[in-house]
Amino acid sequence: MQEALAFLHTAQSHVPTFEQLVRANAPGLRVRHLVREELLADARITGVNDAGLVARVHEAMHEAASGGAKVVVCTCSTIGAIAQRTPTGDAFRALRIDRAMADQAVRTGPRVLIAAALESTLAPTQALVLSAAEEAGVAVRPALLFVEDAWPHFEAGDNARYIGTLASSIRAASAEADVIVLAQASMAPVADALADLPIDVLSSPAPGTAHAVALALAALSLSPT
Numbered sequence: 001m002q003e004a005l006a007f008l009h010t011a012q013s014h015v016p017t018f019e020q021l022v023r024a025n026a027p028g029l030r031v032r033h034l035v036r037e038e039l040l041a042d043a044r045i046t047g048v049n050d051a052g053l054v055a056r057v058h059e060a061m062h063e064a065a066s067g068g069a070k071v072v073v074c075t076c077s078t079i080g081a082i083a084q085r086t087p088t089g090d091a092f093r094a095l096r097i098d099r100a101m102a103d104q105a106v107r108t109g110p111r112v113l114i115a116a117a118l119e120s121t122l123a124p125t126q127a128l129v130l131s132a133a134e135e136a137g138v139a140v141r142p143a144l145l146f147v148e149d150a151w152p153h154f155e156a157g158d159n160a161r162y163i164g165t166l167a168s169s170i171r172a173a174s175a176e177a178d179v180i181v182l183a184q185a186s187m188a189p190v191a192d193a194l195a196d197l198p199i200d201v202l203s204s205p206a207p208g209t210a211h212a213v214a215l216a217l218a219a220l221s222l223s224p225t
Contacts (some may be wrong), residue, residue, distance in 0.1 A: 005070075009034065010039050012035050014033075021210075025214075048124060058083075065088075070093065071216040075208075077096070078121045100207035102181070110178060113180045117162070150162055150166045154186055174199065178199060182201065188203035188205050
């Protein structure tokens with residue numbers, strides 16, 4: 001089977017996560033993973049509107065597609081909106097991993113709690129949720145939760161403390177929410193830690209990958225043999 005799907009990551013640890021998710025959806029699909037950690041690091045310094053950063057994100061998306069992928073997904077929420085705007089010339093479809101999650105969140109309830117371990121992720125995710133709500137024709141009231149002390153644990157490779165710190169802060173804020181959005185792909189395990197809450201806790205990797213795989217398979221079926 002020809003390559004049809006590629007991912008742009010800003011953390012090496014995402015590669016096995018998304019590889020496993022693709023295999024669960026389409027075992028025979030050929031996938032490429034491109035890791036560019038510096039894009040997130042630079043976005044945190046320059047902001048997501050920096051012209052140089054925008055150009056480099058677009059270049060990375062094209063590099064990810066260079067093996068023939070028809071669908072390229074950025075798994076970083078901070079730069080996801082930039083990636084989705086990549087000029088592709090119809091050579092491939094540029095996606096952000098968190099769109100499917102946002103679509104589900106706005107259908108669940110108006111009080112959407114957006115939680116993140118990186119401050120740079122909050123504004124892009126809030127904009128995404130508002131965009132999804134507008135397209136769905138519903139009103140939402142997003143609230144932002146920045147768990148500042150969690151990210152150093154992720155950078156140190158201490159995933160247990162990273163997830164635990166996030167879960168504790170989100171649990172404390174959950175009473176004022178109808179649905180919780182875990183803004184970063186790395187936060188997905190927090191959903192299991194909060195499974196006892198009476199509201200949905202949504203993460204981006206599983207629904208975003210399922211959507212991307214479906215589009216990639218459709219593109220393959222339309223490609224000449």
